[in-house]
Amino acid sequence: DTGVSQDPRHKITKRGQNVTFRCDPISEHNRLYWYRQTLGQGPEFLTYFQNEAQLEKSRLLSDRFSAERPKGSFSTLEIQRTEQGDSAMYLCASSMGAGGIYGYTFGSGTRLTVV
Amino acid sequence: AQSVTQPDIHITVSEGASLELRCNYSYGATPYLFWYVQSPGQGLQLLLKYFSGDTLVQGIKGFEAEFKRSQSSFNLRKPSVHWSDAAEYFCAVGRSGGSYIPTFGRGTSLIVHP
Numbered sequence: 001d002t003g004v005s006q007d008p009r010h011k012i013t014k015r016g017q018n019v020t021f022r023c024d025p026i027s028e029h030n031r032l033y034w035y036r037q038t039l040g041q042g043p044e045f046l047t048y049f050q051n052e053a054q055l056e057k058s059r060l061l062s063d064r065f066s067a068e069r070p071k072g073s074f075s076t077l078e079i080q081r082t083e084q085g086d087s088a089m090y091l092c093a094s095s096m097g098a099g100g101i102y103g104y105t106f107g108s109g110t111r112l113t114v115v
Numbered sequence: 116a117q118s119v120t121q122p123d124i125h126i127t128v129s130e131g132a133s134l135e136l137r138c139n140y141s142y143g144a145t146p147y148l149f150w151y152v153q154s155p156g157q158g159l160q161l162l163l164k165y166f167s168g169d170t171l172v173q174g175i176k177g178f179e180a181e182f183k184r185s186q187s188s189f190n191l192r193k194p195s196v197h198w199s200d201a202a203e204y205f206c207a208v209g210r211s212g213g214s215y216i217p218t219f220g221r222g223t224s225l226i227v228h229p
Contacts, residue, residue: 004158006158033216040124040221040222041222042119042207042220042221042222043159043205044219045217045218056216091158091159093158093159098215099209099215099216100147100210100215100216100217101147102164103164104151104161105161106151106158106159108156108157108158109157109158111156
């Protein structure tokens with residue numbers, strides 16, 4: 001078990017471009033979460049999956065954001081028409097059962113910079 | 116809705132000194148409480164969690180936390196800090212029912228002087 005993997009670690013993109021991030025959770029974990037973290041703040045919840053079903057989305061997840069977990073394994077988070085305000089660390093976490101009860105295992109994150 | 120307050124943005128301690136990081140929560144029922152640590156450029160690592168039972172919880176790396184319902188607090192402590200403990204510490208509270216998605220505090224940055 002190699003933990004939660006996120007790719008890429010860093011991404012620099014021009015405003016208006018689309019970006020996609022990937023997360024590979026711990027294989028036995030059925031829940032996968034996406035969080036966003038800006039400088040000096042704690043992680044903010046974006047969305048989560050139980051197996052392949054997307055069960056909850058935050059109001060932070062505008063229509064430019066979409067997430068998938070097609071086979072209940074890895075997940076992708078896509079941001080369309082990026083804006084400078086999207087610059088942040090995007091964290092993926094997984095858990096067996098509810099992460100709000102048992103705790104999360106986080107990946108190292110993807111740092112997005114929109115120029 | 117639940118909320119979490121970490122009143123200290125930065126805490127500076129000398130190596131070997133004791134540490135206490137404060138966390139206050141606002142939630143109507145018994146909360147699920149967590150402390151996570153984040154080293155620079157890394158994801159968060161779970162230190163400890165509480166949701167019932169003994170109010171003094173032991174975690175990894177020599178950390179402990181005490182749940183005090185009367186004060187709505189869940190403070191993190193360590194008797195002797197090591198230089199490697201320098202990091203960002205986040206308290207989180209999970210709501211019961213539904214998806215149990217936790218809310219994170221803004222974090223406390225721990226600086227350790229040699």
